[in-house]
Amino acid sequence: MKVTLFATCLVDMFQSDVGKATVELLERLGCEIDFPQTQVCCGQPAYNSGYVKESKDAMKKMIGTFEHAEYIVCPSGSCAYMFHEYQHVFKGDPIWEPKAKKLAAKTYELTQFIIEVLKVENVGACLEGKATYHTSCHMTRLLGVQKAPMTLLSKVKGLEFVELPGKEQCCGFGGTFSVKMAQISEQMVDEKVRHVEETDAEYVIGADAGCLMNIGGRINRQGKPIKVMHIAEILNSR
């Protein structure tokens, strides 16, 4: 199966290990990976801040870049959701709305793709340790992917799973919110880190690079011995 990877700018620039794990994992599951070099940012930072006009060019670029793809897979729930949001942005536009709809129909978040399209639950991963999982808001509420990551994690050999208290609460990332409303964001991420600590887990896992950068950044700053991992890395552990 041919998969076109939408890596996201955070993964491209800051977390290339997540991208590498995604590629290896999908290849192991029988996919052939293609990464169009013309991909840029999905436009979310500007879009969410209210700069809709400014973000439209980036969106058009992305629609063009992925037009040929059969399946688009993205290791970030929030960015995958953004591809689904394009159709609303271009609503009423005779050229771009149909294109945006097509884009949405073939875009999947990584775990969603593995469960819904590849129909695999056990990817053969194995990792010893106690872990908890942060359900990111955009992936859970807006993209509607709730069970896929849990199903996949439950099959990882050796992994002991503890539910995160207050898991439905946002970690305080919110893109530009984290710098625009830094005081509030700090309180939110602090509570999230406290909840992670309560679980006594060695790993906090997530499927969204933004949230992980936020939670991880705070954990690192506080010098806590908790490892922050992307679910692609967990599923790629053997």
Add this chain to the structure above:
Amino acid sequence: MPMKIGNERFGERVEKGINNSFMRGAVAGAQDNIGARRLNAIEELGNWEEWRSHGEEIRQHVLEHLDYYLEQLSDNVAKRGGNVFFAETAEEANEYIKEVVQSKNAQKVVKSKSMVTEEINLNASLEEVGCQVIETDLGEYILQVDDHDPPSHIVAPALHKNKEQVRDVFTKKLGYKKSADPTELAWHAREMLRQDYLTADVGITGCNFAVAETGSFALVTNEGNADLVTSLPKTQITVMGMERLVPTFEELEVLVSMLTRSAVGQKLPSYVTVLTGPREELDVDGPEDFHLVIVDNGRSKILGTEFQSVLQCIRCAACVNACPVYRHVGGHSYGSIYSGPIGAVLSPLLGGYEDYKELPYASTLCGACSEVCPVKIPLHELLHKHRQVIVEKEGKAPVSEKLLMKAFGLGAASPTLYKWGSKIAPTAMNPFTSEDKITKGPGPLKAWTEVRDFPAPNKERFRDWFKNREKGGGTSWPEPSKTEKHF
């Protein structure tokens, strides 16, 4: 209390909220408690999503036919001998109510809880003409006794106070001598209020829902105070926001059930008081004179705009109770009597962007509010729409941000610029980087790195790794389980 509370800047209010550890404990506790109860209450219904769609449908239908139902309501109230006044502004509403009160030579007014009377600042206007106004909802009563402390929650207005604080207020203002036990406190308030009910000349209520078909009003309370406010005084004035209507009792039943489950996780409230006009010949109680004041105060300007759905609101506060931002900053930070997500959407619409321009940004757009809203208002989308209006129409965004976003527009849309930018990033960030992380960032990163580390840009971008690998020169990578942290 007008809609706007206090004159501090947004940042100062938030700072105060964050430093108020008692309030934060109370809010977090209440959110967790009510949140769990709400879940139980909606699960009982079995098909909550269908209920939500039905609730949304009812409210949308009413808004689409608002003229029709308002007229039907007015006719029916008039038929039963009530007086109807349509107030376009807060001033008009206050003037009318003042006239009624003065024409009765009223010295004392008792009120049940009503957000719309807070919004129009009715109490102050009545006090100006020498009338004593007494709030009878326990939460509102506490705030009133405490020198008009503003409400911090649309359903539980005194949520920010604990029982010891309430005891202190009662001791200081009412000569209370007993303990901080909530039952004793409530008894005291009850004794004080009992006299007021008996001696009041006018009773003023809000309105949860008006039923157009019959000209009736429903008040949902847990204390039963609305019953007394509406049965003892000779004159009754009901003040309603112009959108708070349902066509018939059938829809009322649906919405009341959704309201109480969403607001406090109850199947039913202790009291649903339904009133229809003044006392009739065979009635044993009820007012002799009834007035309905329908308040517009900016609502009709929202009709027909992209923000219309906000008028679907039934003021259950489920969005407030689910909001992670409200959780940490509390209600007073919003600077409006309407706080939380509904407040962040509604306040700029009713009060203008000048006073409330920060509110739409006080959200991570996490969608928790939209998820719980019983009438499916897409609150996070409306917050996003506000941001768009602020940027595009109001021109209220900071210049530095506009430039940054322009640059973003250019950079993000151009693969060449994007690639170039991301390629030089590690070098550009070098002066700020140590041990693969940035602990003191420049520009917008500064706010981030004050509390968190920021990862240093990868030396080899993912795209370069992929390209090399395609060419057969790909590097291998360590087993993730042994990988050092990258976040």
